[in-house]
Amino acid sequence: MKLLQKTSSKKVLTPILGLAILAPSMIPSTTYAAESVQVKSVEFVGMAAPSTPQEMAQVYSGASLHVTYTDGTVKSFPLTYKTLFKSDESINGTIAGVAIDKSGKPIMDTSVASNPVPFVSDAPDSNSLFQIEGAAPTAKGGNPLALLTHYEYITANNSGSSAYGLVPASMSLTTIDQNKSTGELAATDLKKVDFSGVDGLWIPCNGSLTPWNTHLSSEEYDADAREYEADPTKTYIGPFAKAWNQDDKAVGNPYANGYIPEVTVNADQTTTVVKHYSMGRFSHEIARVAPDMKTVIFGDDGGNTMLFMYVADTAKDLSSGTLYAAKWNQVSDDNGGMANLQWIPIGHATDAEIKSYIDKGLKFSDLFETADKDTEGFTKIKTYPSGKVEWLKVKPGMEKAAAFLEARRYGAILGATSEFNKMEGVAVNAKDNKFYIAMSYAEKSMEKDAKGSDPTDDIQIKKVKAGVTYELSLGGDQKDRDGHAINSDYVPTVMKGLVVGKDLANADSKGNMAVEDLIANPDNLSYSEELRTLFIGEDSGLHANNFVWAYNIDTHKLSRILSVPSGAEATGLQAVDNLNGFNYIMSNLQHPGDEMILPEPLKGQVDAIISQNFDNKKAGSVGYISGIPTFSQMIEWKDSDKSLSVLRDEAEAHGAAVKWNDADRSVTVTKGSHKLQVKINDGSAVIDGKTVQLPYSARIENEKTMISSSVLASFLNQ
Known part of the structure; x- marks a missing residue:
């Protein structure tokens, strides 16, 4: 619930979080003037799905934010999408998405011998937009802001062959000018972030801004160290190491990547990067920090993955703590399922301890003994990245190394549930003590094991290929499976489906295999405390176009607020509340036109326009949704040209x-x-x-x- 705002000469008070409608009797008469007009309620009003080839080939918003006032009037504030830059654009001499080696030099694509060019990503992902205390003003005279952006991978090389995973990923720091009057953002400078001190950056997907104003990156799709040891050519480790070191003789180490990097931006626009090895190695989609500044929940992307929680020893310091993995105790199989969660301690470690194991060059065979059938003393498991049934036993004295270098395998041995599928974004709702987690495809390992061949079958939900966004209720005074107290007031206790997609038996006229007016394959999540709204970005192979949605957690209304080009993924989602008096929703798009499911001839028509709009489909886009007023602006703009x-x-x-x-x-x-x-x-x-x-x-x-x-x-x- 929120208090309605008091107005006096267009000066307003900051509201308490919430959007509930208040009856007049609930307004304190000593605080609010009877004649003043207040905000009664707000809601996002969605836009129709794109219907023409032109619409399907562009990124745009036709949505709005409706505001109802206490005098009965309703005003609509139109949303618009604004592009900051494309990933192949140069800003002050640096190409935004260029891949760099450990020396900071561009990595060259020589697939066309006569035309060597730098590798440039078409896949911008995570954004963190924030303000750095003491930063110098920009040349434009606005507020100086920092924007950190991931470039997850490169879809194809210059000859058209796949380049996914073969080239080290990168991150940019963009200096943003925020116009003090309009709030409009503009990129004024861009630098690449230096990862040379932490063995490079491996497939960074989503990310988050910490409560203490640093950026948590990610490294997903951890390479299978067992497979690499048996045959190094079966993973991306070799090509990654050669490109990163610019040395054809370089030998990689699968245990060097697969962690959470933390990036600090300094007032002089320099950056420092550390990797948090004590948070465990797995397919890090994202790490999201709870309001206590020490409890962290992760997305673990892939098949047969695991739900992890980390509790740091000290607030704002993620260099040491305890890692836990969840046991799913199912209550219901409907609506994506519901379960009580039990937490299994994986272990306690410091970053330095785990880094020492990496530096020693430990291999998979140093950590585990293996068998090929049921054998006494060995545990039968099935986890990502192997995806196969394995029989493992931890070698004596290697428990801690196994726990953090092979967190998922070790967790499965201890009994944690390794049956989640495509676990993606995470968001936190501080007021209501909730986490939200997106399961992009709620199927396969999450369905009942009809053959009875898997080692465990904890999750047995009804298949939802279009995916589910889950709500996790949080509590304090919790104990782990071993009976020890968990030092956190933000422990997930119950997990249940909240926003659920709906599969179609047959494709519609656009090729959609999921209902177009519901979510399909949720990925990025971000939550606005001010607007009481969960934003959901899609990475769907079931929708002709991917969308960003606004889901009001009080009214449960779902509104489509952005469409990206067909074949593109909506990425980089970040709800930014009241940054110097302005609201934003950061949202990128990657690989436009790459994964289109449109039928012909529509597909050809859309493809041609996408090629024109996005440099022959070699560029992604970094931008934001604007036009969302703060509560103060809802009053100030009531009768202005900013409202409808x-x-x-x-x-x-x-x-x-x-x-x-x-x-x-x-x-x-x-x-x-x-x-x-x-x-x-x-x-x-x-x-x-x-x-x-x-x-x-x-x-x-x-x-x-x-x-x-x-x-x-x-x-x-x-």
């Missing part, structure tokens, strides 16, 4: 007549001798025979025509 009003309601309240013409989708408003005419999706209106440009095109929302508040007010009050 319900045309009929406002006009009739002022005694005007309103007529809708269905033939050309136009509206005519008549008041006395004055007449206003406007067409839906037209950027202009005609007032008394004269054309007037509109700040935003008129649109239909919730079956009502919306028009610029300032233009309508000017017409009605003349």
Whole structure:
């Protein structure tokens, strides 16, 4: 619940978190003036799915934020998508997505011998937008902000062959100018972040901003050290090491990567990077820190993965702590399933301890004995990255090394559940004590084992190929499986499906294999405490276009707020609340046109436009959704050109007549001798025979025509 805002000469108080509607009797009379207009409620109003080849080939938002005020008026604030830069663009001489070696030099793509070019990523992912205390002003004179962005991989080399995983990934630090009046963002400088001190950066997917203003990166799809030891050519370790060191004789180490890097940005725009080896090695999709600043929940991407929790010894210091893995104790198989969670301690370690094992060059065979059938003393398990049934026994004295270098295998030996599938984004709701986790494809290892061949079958949910976003309830005073107290008040205790997609038996006319107006394959998650909204980005092979959704956790309304080009993934999702008085939703797109499921001839039409828009499909895009007002701005912008009003309601309240013409989708408003005419999706209106440009095109929302508040007010009050 939130308090409604007090206004006085357009000065407003910061509201308490929440969006619940308050009855007048609940407003403290000593604080609020009776005549002031307040914000009563807000909601996102979604946009239709793209329907034309042009729409399917671009990134855009046609959504809005509706604000209902206590005087009964409703205003709509249109959302727009703004591109900061494409991944192949150069900013102050540095290509944003260029891959670099350990010396900071571009890694060259020589697949076309006559035309060597730098490897450049088309796959921007995680964003962290934030302010650094003491940073110098930008040349534009706005607020200086920092933006850290992942470049997850390179889809193809210059000859068109796959380059996935073969080239070290990278991260950029962009200096952002925030216009102090409008809030508009602009990139003014860009540098590559130096990972030379931590063995490079391996497939960084999602990431998060910590409560203490550092960035937690990720390294997903940990290479199988067992497979690498048997045949080094079966993993990306060799090509990665050769490219990183620029040495064809370089030999890699699978245990050197697969962790959480933490990046600190300094006031002079330099960065420092550490890897947190004590957080365990697995397929790190993301690490999200709880409000206590020491409890961390992870996404573990892949098949047969595990839900991990880390509790640091000291708040704001992730260099030492205890790692836990969850046991899923199922309660229901409906709606993505529900379970009580039991936490199994994996072990306690410091970063330095685990790094010492890596530096010693420990191999898989140094940690485990193996068997090829049920054998006394060996435990039968099945985990990612192997995905095969294995019989393992930890060698004496190697328990800690196994626990952190092979966290999933070790956890499975201890009895933790290793049956999650495509565990992706994580978000935290501080007020309600909730975590949210996206399971992109809730199938396969999460279904009942019909053959009875797997070592365990803890998760037995009904298949949802379109995926599920789960809610995890948190509690304190919890004990682990061994009866020891867990030193955290943010321990997940119950996990249940919250936002669920719906599969289609047959493809629709666009090729969709999941219902278009529901989520499909949720990936990135971010939560706005101010708006009480969970934002969900898709990485779907079941939707013709991937979307970003807004899910109100109080009303459970799901609204589509962004569409990215067909074949692209929506990435880099970050809800930014009230940064110097402005709200943003950071959102990128990667590999446009790469994974299209559209039928022909539509596919060919869309593909041609995507190639024009995104440099022959070699560029991803970094940007943000703008137009979301803060609570203060909802009052300040009520009748400005930044808002839209319900045309009929406002006009009739002022005694005007309103007529809708269905033939050309136009509206005519008549008041006395004055007449206003406007067409839906037209950027202009005609007032008394004269054309007037509109700040935003008129649109239909919730079956009502919306028009610029300032233009309508000017017409009605003349």
